[in-house]
Amino acid sequence: MSDQQVLIEFDNVQKVYPNGTVGLKDINLKLYKGEFVAVVGLSGAGKSTLLRTINRMHDITGGDLKVNGQSIVGYKGKNLRNLRRSIGMIFQDFNLVNRSSVRRNVLSGRVGYYSTWKSSLGLFSAEDKKRAVQALDRVNMTEKIYTRVDQLSGGQQQRVAIARALMQDPQIMLADEPIASLDPLTTTAVMDDLLNLNKELGITVLANLHSVPLAMKYADRIVGLRDGQLVYDKPIAEVKEEDFEGIYTKAGVEGGALNG
Amino acid sequence: MTNKVKNNWARHSWIFWGILVLLFYLWSIMGLNFSGLQESAGEVSKSIVEGLFHPDWGYFYDGSGEDLFSLIIQTLAIAFLGTFVSAILSVPFAFWAARAAKENKFHLRSTSGKFVLVLIRTFPELVLAIMFIKAVGPGSFAGVLAVSIHSIGMLGKLFAEAIENMDRGSEEAIQSAGGNKADMWILATMPTIMPEFLSFTLYRFEIAVRSASILGMVGAGGIGTPLLFAIQTRNWPRVGIILLGIIVMVTVIDYISGTIRKKLV
């Protein structure tokens, strides 16, 4: 694996919230270009925090974090904007504007490429309008382009959210519990979409998942967090289901996962 | 020991509350000077009811601009324009008063904003109307100004609550795509919150229609002026037709506004 290009590098990353809660502790982790990595762990283990440090939605309080070999910790203004637009993100609750059309939502993903006055007046270029159609086509949602988001099912909404993230032309896709609000059938559709982005467009995917079986089905590599610490990191070929007892039960501190 | 005291208190506290309420009522009844009914009360009531059943239809429209129809329209215009101005003015007040994070009960900015809104809400609208009459003279413009300012108290509060309860997810999404504060505001906050703002504004419009119909009693335009005049001159058929006019106006506006609000949310 060392011959692959390192895309994201956590170097002894710490995150303590203003109220004293420890979010992340001593994280050392390298993510390679083109990987599909699943992050597993209990809720509150720091999975969301881990994802959000990469696009600086959360600032880290110690250590260093590099994307493409550059430290992003001190990024401000234009640098931060460029970093964020190169990283797509999808969320558990989709985070779409429910009362706007699918088209408007998808176009808003392009916001990082426009000045505020242009994006606010809806002055998106013809090229980007075409790009929106293509993005929707990739998730099989073109026929819903003029529909209002609140008339779509949960699975359809998540696919619109993926299309919105695609508008950013991202190098990395962060998926924060993308299927936690979905039923099993739509879960498969959304996960397949993510896998397609990974395999066909070469986008690096980092997804928080609750379900270990799903992680094993889709990911190239599984990373486990517990209480803000990295407790597991294995390529899929070496992963065994029993490993996760340590991550999913508080009592299993000495379990196999830690020693593995 | 304390437990027993507590138990006793819990069991018998209703006696304390009962006596308190009783005293409050006694104080009220003793304090009020019930003048008793005037001798003419029955007669006047009869005339009012008669007037209501024999309204002065001639007043409905006579082309003078001082008839019921014109003044009802003017009343609606006062309410409409006043509510519109108020809705715009309420937005900055709402952001002033809205709490950013749920956990802080006290916050200097939001608490002071909420307090200002309480003051505006409690300041009597009639007094406001009289103050504006001093500034711009009697007439409907003073009514518009009174509605504009007074409504901020309620709209600002409702807007602030809507902001506090809104789903912040879409803002996060815009930010994570590289948007700045202004982008978040225009692409996420506004479209999320607009329907609620509109719905509250319509609701406030329903109330404004009622108050605009009485602001005329102090000279601030609308149907209130001829109504008070008709009551004072005991012109009951005239009172009857105006009362009918107000009832129909309020009912129709409530219906239309209610229908639109149902569609919005």
Add this chain to the structure above:
Amino acid sequence: MDNDLLPKRPFMQKYHVKGIGYSVLFLFLLWGSSIMTGVEWGEFFTNLDQFFDLLGRMAHPAWEYTNIVIQPIAETIQMALIGTTIGTLIAIPFSILAARNLIKNSVVRGIIRFILNLVRTIPDLLLAALFVAIVGIGATAGVWTLAVFSFGMISKLFYETIETIDEEPLEALRAAGANNTQVVVFAVIPQVLNSFVSYFLYTFEINVRASTVLGYLGAGGIGVYLQRSLSSFRYDQTAVIVLAILLVVIVIDAVSNNLRERLQ
């Protein structure tokens, strides 16, 4: 080529016919309203000095007037309490008759609801003017005004509450052979009592606010003094009255809110 992927939009949607139509209608209404009300913002801003002169005079309250204000303020609260109580007592039978789950006869319900809707459309000051004409100047007119006003409001709140109650206890009692009165006493009242008290307090709050201005038309309370000070241009006295109203309303709201929270 990408356009082939897209569904066809109907004409109305493609050119935003509805949105543009509503916007035009809205602008037309705004324009019409401005004409109707003779709005002149220029006039407002040129006369702003008069407005501020008035505010300036109000900024120096005549504190010695405070003693005179206390009694009418008390009267205002008394009017509100008695008015709300009378209104509530009348509202209870009406709300039972208007509740869908208690009265199956839709004609009775329809008539009752129609009356309630009519009552609710009448603004409070209009009622005050009418009652002053009927019973004469004084607090009695105020009490009747508030009674009718709160009757309209409370009836609606009450029947909506009754309609949300749990039906099973009612059925159980009916099955046991209870008549309608017994059903109301043993199954309805225990379920709605807390909400009723809470709504009573809420209406009381609103009536305290309303009663402060009723006196403007002669219906008793602090409003009488408000009118007197305004018509004699004693804005320093007006300021004291407004402050007293603010204080009373805020205190009553706080107490009532506290009690309502306890009831839940």
